[in-house]
Amino acid sequence: MSCILALDQGTTSSRAIVFDERQQPRAVAQRELRQHYPRAGWVEHDPQELWTGQIETAREALAVAGMTRRDIAAIGITNQRETTLLWNRRSGEPLYKAIVWQDRRGVDLCERLRAQGHEARVTARTGLVIDPYFCASKIRWLLDHCDGARAAAANGELAFGTVDSYLVWQLTGGARHVTDASNAARTMLYDIDAGTWDAELLAAWDIAPELLPEVVDSSGAIAECTIAELAGVPITGIAGDQQAALFGQACFEPGMAKCTYGTGCFILLNTGTQSPRSRSRLLTTVAWSIDGRREYAIEGSVFMGGAVVQWLRDGLGIIDASAQVEALAASVPDSGGVILVPAFAGLGAPHWDPDARAGLFGMSRGTTRAHVARAALEGIAFQVADVIEAMRADSGLALRELRVDGAAATTRLLLDFQANLLQTTLIRPAQLECTALGAASLAGLAVGLWPDRATLAGLWRENSRHAPTASPRDSETLQRRWRDAVTRTLGWARQS
Numbered sequence: 001m002s003c004i005l006a007l008d009q010g011t012t013s014s015r016a017i018v019f020d021e022r023q024q025p026r027a028v029a030q031r032e033l034r035q036h037y038p039r040a041g042w043v044e045h046d047p048q049e050l051w052t053g054q055i056e057t058a059r060e061a062l063a064v065a066g067m068t069r070r071d072i073a074a075i076g077i078t079n080q081r082e083t084t085l086l087w088n089r090r091s092g093e094p095l096y097k098a099i100v101w102q103d104r105r106g107v108d109l110c111e112r113l114r115a116q117g118h119e120a121r122v123t124a125r126t127g128l129v130i131d132p133y134f135c136a137s138k139i140r141w142l143l144d145h146c147d148g149a150r151a152a153a154a155n156g157e158l159a160f161g162t163v164d165s166y167l168v169w170q171l172t173g174g175a176r177h178v179t180d181a182s183n184a185a186r187t188m189l190y191d192i193d194a195g196t197w198d199a200e201l202l203a204a205w206d207i208a209p210e211l212l213p214e215v216v217d218s219s220g221a222i223a224e225c226t227i228a229e230l231a232g233v234p235i236t237g238i239a240g241d242q243q244a245a246l247f248g249q250a251c252f253e254p255g256m257a258k259c260t261y262g263t264g265c266f267i268l269l270n271t272g273t274q275s276p277r278s279r280s281r282l283l284t285t286v287a288w289s290i291d292g293r294r295e296y297a298i299e300g301s302v303f304m305g306g307a308v309v310q311w312l313r314d315g316l317g318i319i320d321a322s323a324q325v326e327a328l329a330a331s332v333p334d335s336g337g338v339i340l341v342p343a344f345a346g347l348g349a350p351h352w353d354p355d356a357r358a359g360l361f362g363m364s365r366g367t368t369r370a371h372v373a374r375a376a377l378e379g380i381a382f383q384v385a386d387v388i389e390a391m392r393a394d395s396g397l398a399l400r401e402l403r404v405d406g407a408a409a410t411t412r413l414l415l416d417f418q419a420n421l422l423q424t425t426l427i428r429p430a431q432l433e434c435t436a437l438g439a440a441s442l443a444g445l446a447v448g449l450w451p452d453r454a455t456l457a458g459l460w461r462e463n464s465r466h467a468p469t470a471s472p473r474d475s476e477t478l479q480r481r482w483r484d485a486v487t488r489t490l491g492w493a494r495q496s
Contacts, residue, residue, distance in 0.1 A: 004444050005061065005072045005233070006436040009054050009163050010241065011080045011100065011263045016057035017433060018065045018072075019440040021449055023459045025433060026067075029060035036097060041104035041345070044097035047085055050163065051170050059229055069230050075171075076237030076443030078244035078435050079163035081186045084138035086149065086211070087166070089159050092174055095146045098163070099138040102264075102303065102345050106137025107354050118204050123277060125191045125198050127284030129352050133301070135162065136188035136205045143207065153208040160211040162186065164238050168223050171235065176223040179213045180238035181289035190215070192275055192286050195294060218243070218288040219442040237443030241435045242266040243287050246297060248438030249403045249429065250460040252453045257391070257399060259384055260435065261408035264348070265302035267387045269395060272296070280390035281350045288442065298394060300349035300387030304342040304358075306408045308376045311344065318369040326411045329374035337362040339485045340375040342383070343492075350390040351486070355493035361485045377414045382482045385421040401425050405434040412466070420470035421479065430461040 003026060008015040013033055018026040031053035036044040062068065082101035087094045099105070110130045113122075122130050132138070139160055143149045152158045161169065165179040184190040184197075189207065191198045197212055216222050216238070223235040239247060242260060246268045249258040254272035259265060268287070275284050275296040287297040304311075309322045319325055339361045346354035360372070392399060404426050408414055419426050431437055444450045450459075468475075 002073065002449065003065070003067065003071055004074055004076055004440040004449065005058060006076045006078065006440040006443070007054055007058060007167065008241070008436040008439065009050065009077070009079045009167060014050065014053040014057050015436065016054070016061040017436045017440070018061050018067065019437065023431065023437060023440070027061040027065035029057040029064065031057055043100040043102045045083065045100055047087070047094040047098050047166065050098060051167070054167060055170070055227070062229065069233050072230070072233050073449055074234050074236040074443040074447045075225065075230065076439030076441070077164050077167055077235065078239055078241050078439035079167065079183070081162060081183060081240040081242065082133060082135055083163050084135045084142070085161050085163070085166050086139070086142050086146065087159055087161070087169070089157055089174070092169070095149055095158070096142055099142070101133060103138065104132050104345060104354055106132030106141055109137040109140055113204060116204070122188060122201065125201060126188050127185070127192050127275060127277065128188050129281060129283070130188070131352055132354060133348070134186055134188040136201070136207065139207050139211070140205050153211050156210040158211055159213070161213055164240070165213045168235060168238070171225045171227060171230065172223050173226045175226065177213045178216045178222060180218040181215055181286045181294055182218055182240045182243040183238070184215045185286035186240060192284065192294070192296070217290055217292065219290045219446045221446065234447065236446035237439050237441070239288055239439055239442055242268055242299065243285070243297070244438030244442070245405055245434045246270065246287055246438065247441055248434035248436070249405060250457045251403060252457060255397050256403070258403040258405065258434070261305050261380065261404065261406035261414070263305060263307045265305035265380060265384050267300045267384060267391065268297040269391050270295070270297055276394070278390070278394045280394050281352055282387070282390050282394060283349065290445070298391055300390060302380070302383040302387065303345045303348045305380050306406070307344075308340070308342040308380060309408070311342075312373060312376055316372070318373065325373050325377065326413050328370050329377050330413050332368070332370045332374055335375040335378055336364070336367060336371040338367055338371045338375040339482060340372065340379040341485050341489045342376070342379050343489045347486070347489070349387050351490065353490050355491050356489045357492035359485060359489045361488070377411065378417055380408065381414060381418040381421055382479070384418060385479065388422055399424050401427050403427050403429065405429060405432050415466040416469070419466040419468045421475050423468045423472055423475060425468070426466040427462050428464045428466070430463045
């Protein structure tokens, strides 16, 4: 039993990867996950499709690798964070679709809590800001809008879970209702310093504690599968996708940072056992918990990363496939002065403005679709640069390097532009599946496949480096224009 099965349940797809003891993928399987948009600003997933797609990928990956459960030492799970589900403990039936992290229906609930003066308490206890991005407002909405939900919750008949919790429930036939500390830290209900659910915040949101899962370590003996194909295989690793990527990038020491360019962009800076609160409205979150010891990270979240390229494809129709964007963008030497602020779902860190809306600035009659494509890629990099600058201000650290991963990290034009904005070297690893790899690493540590983090760090390999080539003055000029454009998008929905 020398392989780990990593289940990677993301926003747009479910994947399963079998990693061997050298951390090389032996098999990969993937299923797309449909997005449901019932109203403007609402984003949902079908829980049954989420589960079915994930278990089908596990079966396919085992078949491709020519393996059975006897070849798998353990299972690691990583998941889209903040996505929220409620289900019946007896039947396992979801009460409603999964409300996705991008969903903004909780804006009014968050405004109400902020007006009641809870913002300081939320930040002090959870490291977060009050925003519909996190689970609390989603849980409250479900309790308010699903018939009989509130009474059933108080009677202990319902279970709340993020996606990891829902998958473990399914994999164990309902025997285990758990989440790990990295996912609990994203609910706005968990005290990250005490390591407990917070009674005062639960009361503020009017959420019954009976809903909540047990919080366990990110690496350890968590559960045992009962479904036929994986019966008896232990689940020994769980982490939210961005914390898993930080672990998969071997960013084990304070001061090491990574950026994942996925549907959104997520930048995490390891702060070790310290959990400093940001002065720049960044988040403090649990990175992972191992042997009862919590370690932390400062995080900045960009809501629209690779999703901007999807918009070029599906919304504007200027490309037929996402892979075409780099060639189109590279066909012009620059954006021609065009700036795209992709605030389609509001702006995340450091602005945290759910009412911001996307804007395309600086167009002329000479603007082409190539300029728009280039502005879209640059808009991703500008958002990341905003977060990194805030991290530098908060931590006082001069970031020596930034490790990058995610689908868009294969886009050289994006990485080169990012390096110029940051005036920092970007390093892309040989293994880009860092999220799944992090889950596998956490699981493998728990069963002794890898004895310690030093062994894992020794297995990490780089693929390419992207050093800055532009002058700091040119970078600052670009960022001034970007900041001016961002200012024009703030509060747009409130003004209309």
